[in-house]
Amino acid sequence: MAIDPNISEPRRVEIATVAVREAQAQKTGGKPMLDFEGESTPYIDYESIDVLLSLQHPRSPVHDEMAFYIAGQVMELLFKLAVTETRAATAHLEDDNIPAACKLLRRITKIEELLTTIWPMLETITPADFKGFRDYLGTSSGFQSYMYRALEFSLGNKNRAMLQPHRGVPSVYPELLRAFESPSIWDVTAKLLARRGYAIDPDHLERDVTAPYQPNASVEAVWLQIYEANDPANELFELGERLMDVAAAFTTWRMKHLVIVERIIGFKVGTGGTAGVSWLRSIIDHRFFPELWTLRTVV
Structure with a gap:
């Protein structure tokens, strides 16, 4: 119906x-x-x-487009759920409720893992299959996904230029701007650590939350202290591990995205104006919660 x-x-x-x-x-x-x-x-x-x-309204008469089309829609639904849970986890951290936040962080990780499992289905689309309907995409691109962008903003990857594609979409822009201007879950985590008595640089705590995140030595030092204790019963240690789960799963999704694009279109340019695979390679090294990554070289 x-x-x-x-x-x-x-x-x-x-x-x-x-x-x-x-x-x-x-x-x-x-x-x-x-x-x-x-x-x-x-x-x-x-x-x-x-x-x-x-x-579901594929544009071409090519059979394989439906698989591509629905995969994109499923990802959008999962991005929406991940944004919803990230915002809720952030609110729990603002309330110092770490166990509730950790529960949702585990769910976010599972959502990201589910997102990654969608890529193998797209591997069944051969280069010739995709060529058959690619022109019908016009200049549309997953790069323009506002739910994906809201998720990146909520986790802490802020770039004002990424708001630009949505400025003319009144049903989208205000909510995306709110995500951009709100403290990320990583910003909120730093303030939680300070409330727990850890020495976080005051300037870092008052940073412009819309600016691209820069790793802070005091944040790494605090997490290093927590990780060197290596106490699974410490709820902050648990929080660090659950945040790492989220960050690692997101990186895995990005890497699989890179592989699937190269597998299908090689080094052709992207539909949305990017250089395709080479552009994806340029963002693959980004890590959410960077101090949690760098401390591992020291601990």
């Missing part, structure tokens, strides 16, 4: 208690429900499945 996704229609809202579920199971003899009132089902309404499955 296809509907216009721009039309907001009332959806069925059901609240089923334990008693309701048990009564229904007795009524069906423990078998699935098969009869529903109206022109939909509770699952379609809960997940907006009819809307979701109406949003």
